[in-house]
Amino acid sequence: MDRNALLAGGAIGIVAIALVTALVVPGVLADPTDDGPVRPGRISVSEVTIAAGAATGETATLDIETRIEHGGNPTDNVSVLVRAIDEESGLRMATEQVSVGNLTRDGEVTAGTNLTVPREGGYDIDVILYRNAERVDTAQQRIRGVEAIKPPYLRTNTEFTESEALPPVSFSIAEAGDNRSTLDVGATLTNTGDTPTDDLSVRFVLRQAESNIVASQSTVDVGEVGPGRTATVETPVTVPNDYNYYIDAVLVRDGVVIDTARGAANLNPTRTISVNETTEEVELEVSDFEDSDTTSGDDDYRTEESGATQTGTPGFGPVVALVALCASVLALRRWRQ
Known part of the structure; x- marks a missing residue:
C-alpha cells in the first residue's frame, strides 16, 4: 500500500474520532471566549434611615430602611442584618435579618427592617450587608431619646x-x-x-x-x-x-x-x-x-393625765420620811451608849 495514502487515511481517522468525541462529550473543547466563573457584582450600603414606629408604655418600634447600591454582574443571595445595641450597657437588645434576594440590575434597592426595643435611653444601630453569608459592608447610626416616642394614649x-x-x-x-x-x-x-x-x-x-x-x-x-x-x-x-x-x-x-x-x-x-x-x-x-374639723378629746385626756403625773411627788410621802428620820436618830444614840 502506498505510504502516503496510509498516512492520509490515519489523519482522516484521527480527525473523525476527535469530531465524534466532541459531539458525544460536551466541554472537551474549551470555548476561547470563556473567562471562567462569573464574578458577582459590587454591592454596598449607601444610606440608613430610622423612623419612629408604633409604641407602647414599655417598648418602641424603630422602622429602619437600608438602601443598597448594586452595580456590575448579577449578585445572588444578598441579605441585611440589623441589630440595636444599648448605648449605656453595650448589650444587644434586638436583632433582625431580612433577605434581599438576587440583584441583577444596576442601581439602588431598599431593605426594610423593624426593631422593637425598650422605650428608654439610646441605641447604636448596626447594619451588616451579606452576600452568600459573607460580610461585604457595614454601617452604623445612633439614636437618642427613645422615650420621646410616645404611645397613642400619651400623645x-x-x-x-x-x-x-x-x-x-x-x-x-x-x-x-x-x-x-x-x-x-x-x-x-x-x-x-x-x-x-x-x-x-x-x-x-x-x-x-x-x-x-x-x-x-x-x-x-x-x-x-x-x-x-x-x-x-x-x-x-x-x-x-x-x-x-x-x-x-x-x-x-x-x-x-x-x-x-x-x-x-x-x-x-x-x-x-x-x-x-x-x-x-x-x-x-x-x-x-390637720383638718380643721379634727376632734381632740383623746389628746385632752392624755394631757390632763400627763399633767397629774408630773405634779405628783415621786417616791415616799412626807410622813414616811419623818418616821425614818426619827428611827435613824434613836439607832444612833443606842449605838453611842
Missing part, C-alpha cells in the same frame, strides 16, 4: 407653656387669714397642634417644701383649647400661713399623666424657695396641716 398637642412671660404655674392670694390663706393657683397651657382638645384636666398638688406634706390639692377641667391657642385654668386652695410650698400641676387625660410642671409659693417672709433649690431643715408644726 397630645396641648402642654404646659415654657415662657417667662407666661409661666406654666402661678398663684395669687385670694384671701389672707390669721392662720390660713386661700390661694388662686393657675396653669397655662398651649395647643401647638391643628385640632382642638377638650378632654384634659389639671390636678394641682401643694406640698410643704421642707416636709413634702400635702397641704391641699384640687382638680379642674381644662375645657376646649383651640389650635394655636393658649388657655389658663385656675382653682382656689387653702393652706396654712408662714410656710413655703411647691405647686405641682399635673396634666391628665382619662387617668393618664400627659405633662407636669412645678411652681413655688413663698408664704414664709423669712425664707424663700424656688423649683430648683435644695431644701433645708426648718421647724414644722404638723398640727397646722
